[in-house]
Amino acid sequence: MTTSLDDLAEKALRGETPSREEALAVLAGPDELLDVVAAGARVRRHFFGRRVKLNTIINMKSGLCPEDCSYCSQRLGSSAEILKYSWITPEKAAETAGQAVRAGAKRVCLVASGRGPGDRDITRIEDTIAAVKADSPDVEVCVCLGLLADGQAERLAAAGAHAYSHNLNTSEARYSEICSTHTFADRTGTLRRAGHAGLSPCSGAILGMGESDDDIVDLAFALKELDPDSVPVNFLIPFKGTPLADTWELTPERCLRILALFRFVFPDVEVRLAGGREIHLRGLQSLALHLANSMFLGDYLTSEGQPGADDRQMIADAGFVIEGTDERTLPDARHDLVAIRRRGAGSDLPANA
Template identity: 85%
Template sequence: MTTLLDTLVDKALRREHPTREEALAVLSGDDELLDIVAAGSRVRRHFFGRRVKLNTIINMKSGMCPEDCTYCSQRLGSGSEILKYSWISPEDAARTADQAVRAGAKRVCLVASGRGPGERDITRIENTIAAIREDNPQVEVCVCLGLLGAGHAERLASAGAHAYSHNLNTSEARYSEICSTHTFADRVDTLRRATEAGLSPCSGAIFGMGESDEDVVDLALALRELDPDSVPVNFLIPFQGTPLEGRWELTPDRCLRILAVFRFFFPDVEVRLAGGREIHLRGMQPLALHLANSIFLGDYLTSEGQPGADDRQMIADAGFTIEGVDEPTLPEARHDLVAIRRRGAGTDLPANA
């Protein structure tokens, strides 16, 4: 008899995403967790083998953000005792990037707090990309600066940025509960600007903010519409001094079910295990590697992560290998999805409608 999980695996291997009902069933808890992880692992291994891509974050400018995102320790009015500083120099960023690359990182993510960059900020990032690439020309550089204005994405692409990251974070229906200073549509617009400029789109979510199963699925469907190349899955770090400081509702079971749903929705896309994995997955982090093919190495924006040596040991102990800089992350088969139209207008064959 074909089970729900068999159906989800078969669909994912054909690059078809789950129905709403199928995804909700995975989240509901009816199937055993290990069966769900095993099913998601079949999909992960099919497209990515046993490779794990390592990424690192460089916080270029910390704190003092004018936005009021309730999950963020850098938000307007935050009482979190985080590091606060203005822009670090390109040379400092390049040294940090070099250390991460030597530790196995394939992607360096340059992040700065704020609503969005000004012209001087773009120039700073351009100079930083140049400094990083001087010693590490092969490294992927991802940029995350908030909402992009006209021409910003094009400048970043010309400077050598590989990707632009801007998470949707939660479902559109409840976005106003999480942030009032910008909208869900603003975030979608920025991702589209980045994609149109030729930057690889990176967009994901933060879970543990009180979202329902329906919110999880709604967000996955919204992200599918944007066709990202990488999807970071964050689990809320409830910083003291933020409105969500008391949110400790996640369990390892819940985190793994969410990761499985995202693997089924994004079978051939880089699903990245991101912030909060250490405190919410705890000893079950190795199981998450059977679902996610990418993780952050080292520290996050304002919190410390697991030591890099421990991450590398965890990857090896779980039977995985670190992805080399010369290996493509996304499977080559993605390019097979492009089919030249040979029917409909301009031909003698009927349209596919």
Template identity: 85%
Template structure:
């Protein structure tokens, strides 16, 4: 392993982020791919061992979104022939969640298309969480409803939601290139609302939309400043009928370098291998498990994933194990990071200013 990768591993184990030049070197191919994966795998093993957390998505309301996100098959003006339906019942969601939990899922993600929820929508989710928790009280429920209004995050937390998901998707500089109906700052504000309400912040990205290496690094830095507990890494699914439907520029190597970089930026955070992994990583999916410690099981919002049995077999074949409900995903408290003040007011020593 080279000095660059040695330094990245050492920094990650101390929870220090890469420098910009180091990050760009990882993406730019300065090091051999397998060496990069091995370095990222060392960090992954330190904090998460051989465990893989399984998550599943329940699409509560599909299609007919008024937003114009270029990557999305549910966007305003999309010609993609996806399923379109209004809210499914809490009972239907609970049945789907129960099947996923029995298949090994530890987290259930309730997702609905739209700019953001109205108060009636929050009530629907509250009822749905109650229905899911009735038979599966320990499952994590993550909610993804778009931009939040005042008080809505608090209602979700009180209802028993564990996390709120809202991806930044791409760098702030190029955000207007993929969406004009809301801003990067809108997304940041929603994540801060969720965190302030006690919800675990979940935020990640979509790659393969024409971003540069610098864009990827800018996004990683912005995400780290938000201090999320989980970071989904999506690879663009180029739906026909969307503005990005002809972009097929990702390679397995590119995807693995991005995953490794995110492991270096988020050493002790849940890095989730998300949408598009099957079509872009292809036969190299097992290698990605050495970097990501979490995956989505089964289908996505508007596209089908590989069968859950294939996912579980892949995990076993690669030498990993499915994380159990009783196991803690994130590393335990780091009391060595807490320094009791011994200077400044009340002491004879100057303050740290």
């Protein structure tokens, strides 16, 4: 690596993007893992201190998606034995959101399976945002409904949504290997549409799907061009019944190096520790907090996460604190890009927050 880790951290502190050679060296260079983490942690502390932002997912509608994304348990043709249900009510969503907020969540992510929403679906989400805000007025609401049509992002923003989430997931060069029913360009188009409507753009990755180091760097740089405010980093959960069911290629070290790369590329952006962290990082989850300043609390879309109490204990044991609702997530230099307007779903069990 021609650039030392100290130099790489200095570049990030100045807001400079690493070169391709530097990015590849983070993933597979000669530097010891703890040295890589320490360099990334320096950047994380500079912009976010020891705060950890908690987010929770509410799966508004689960399963039976017409898209064929290979990683997804809800995909067309999936035989994964997940919960399948139609839209939950706004009241149920608000109840679940309130429980998560009381457990420390600052952002609630309303997610529904499908290619994209129809007008009736947008109305459902508008009603759900109203119900959530009535109970938890200060919570951020992020929406994830797939590909957006003209005017839909504006409706979500007017309803009080704070952000729109749509992951790029993998590099453009191999996107067709992962999904054939829509394109990489479809995804970037939706992110731009959401941003133009005033929604905070949220977009990230799913790693561990057979991608190369070059693919990871390509993806990180493509995300950088979209200038997201939050970047979720997911690690593949290989569901039985999906094409990637037997894909187990990640190690804790690989995950940490990936997180370090994303921190160097996105020094002042919310880097979120997302799906798959429990099964791939295992005993090194708390080390990841030195790179990511945000994480999901409780369960994911179709899989169960670590109990919320364990997450909160992990954060405290590692010397971090949960970010309060009255604290800014992004540093001042980026805050003008964010315009805040202020478990259980589909089952009989309480939310895992």
